[in-house]
Amino acid sequence: MANLPPRILIVDDESPARNRLKDLLDDCRPDFPFELLGEASNGREAVGMINQVGADIVLLDIRMPIMDGLETARHLQKLQHPPAIVFTTALDSHALEAFELNAVDYLLKPVRLERLLTALKKAMSNRRLSPAALNIVASQVRSHLSVTERDRVTLVPVADICYMRAELKYVTLKTLQREYLLEESLVNLEKEFSASFLRIHRSCLVARKFVSGFEKIVDKGSDPHWVVLLKDLPEKLPVSRRQSHVVKEF
Numbered sequence: 001m002a003n004l005p006p007r008i009l010i011v012d013d014e015s016p017a018r019n020r021l022k023d024l025l026d027d028c029r030p031d032f033p034f035e036l037l038g039e040a041s042n043g044r045e046a047v048g049m050i051n052q053v054g055a056d057i058v059l060l061d062i063r064m065p066i067m068d069g070l071e072t073a074r075h076l077q078k079l080q081h082p083p084a085i086v087f088t089t090a091l092d093s094h095a096l097e098a099f100e101l102n103a104v105d106y107l108l109k110p111v112r113l114e115r116l117l118t119a120l121k122k123a124m125s126n127r128r129l130s131p132a133a134l135n136i137v138a139s140q141v142r143s144h145l146s147v148t149e150r151d152r153v154t155l156v157p158v159a160d161i162c163y164m165r166a167e168l169k170y171v172t173l174k175t176l177q178r179e180y181l182l183e184e185s186l187v188n189l190e191k192e193f194s195a196s197f198l199r200i201h202r203s204c205l206v207a208r209k210f211v212s213g214f215e216k217i218v219d220k221g222s223d224p225h226w227v228v229l230l231k232d233l234p235e236k237l238p239v240s241r242r243q244s245h246v247v248k249e250f
Contacts, residue, residue, distance in 0.1 A: 005033040006056035006124060011046040011072070012039075012088065013064040021059055021088070021111065028117045043072030044144070044155060050076065051152045055083040057123050059107075062089045070138040075146040075153050077131055084123035095137075102133035141192055145173060147180045156180055158196070162210045162230055163237060164189055166203040176232055198250065200228055201240040214239070214247045 008025065012018045018039050025036065037055055040046035044067045046058065058076070062069040073085045087099070087106040099106050107119055144155040160175045166186040173180040190197065190205055197205040212231045218224045226247050227236040239247065 005035050006120075007035045007037045007054065008057045008059065008120075009037045009046060009049060009055040009083070010039045010059050011041075011043065011064070011069065012059075012061035013041045014061075017061065017088070017109070021116075024111060024113050024116050027113050028120060031117060032120050034120075043067030043069060043075075046072055047075055047146075047153055047155055050079070050083065054081075057084045057086065057120060060085055060087050062087055062091065067143055068140065070134060071140070071142050071144070073129060074131065074134050074138060074142070075144065075155065077129060077134070078146055078148045078153050080148075080151050082128055084126065085129055086119045086123050098137045102130070102136050104129065104133055104137055141195075145180075145182055145184075147173075147182050154180065158193065161207055162233055163204060163206040164197065165205075174233075198246055200237060200243050200246060202242075204237060206230070206237060208250075211250065214250070 010018050010021050012021070022036070025034065037053060038049065040049055042064045046060070050058070060069040060072060069087055076082045076085070085105070087104065088109060088111060089106050090109040096106065096108070105119055105122060107115055142158065144157055145161070146153045146155055148154075156173055156175065162174045162176065164186060165172045165174070169183065170181045171184055171186050171189065173182055186203065186205065190199055193205070196208055198208050198211070200206050206228055210231050210233070211228055213229045214226050215229055215236065216224055216226055225241070226239040226244055228239060229236060
């Protein structure tokens, strides 16, 4: 059976930019047959579409509201078969140097037909981007964390996370609704989200906005210790002796 044509998704928050890419893709069709899956206006929408129908190539704008292209690409790498990513960007030359050094493929706006055709052919030979390269070129703190569930990427808004707790090789993300298991380092998460999360224990970060107060526990047979009280959750999280300074500093 003949190979099916690659399925392409266009992701850009500006309608004129999406329309230009569609026109250019039509011009590429004689040399590069493809199926156009559709369009998305931000990264979160794109992840949802790819979860539903998959994609082989994503033409991905970098600067978008809700979720930018670099963060979107990082989440998509968690799929068992991630789509090939070609960024479309109007970034300055300094930022593009970082892309080139880390072998991240991009199209500079306004996109040219010959360059698009070259990028499409190249994309099919190298589907997976290096997570390390994406981490280097991505400068902004993520708005979402992603977990893989049944070969789907589930996005967890960082703003919804009450606390993160390291357990064996996973980090448990706790929201008001449920828990998720994330395969990332708590140390790296602390570095990225230090502005919004507070370390209360070597194995636990708590979201500052979910802290309602602290309580000192005095039990017979054990030393007095502090616990964190959480808004809208009955759990009380222990504060280690080493981190007890946060009670005064918070």
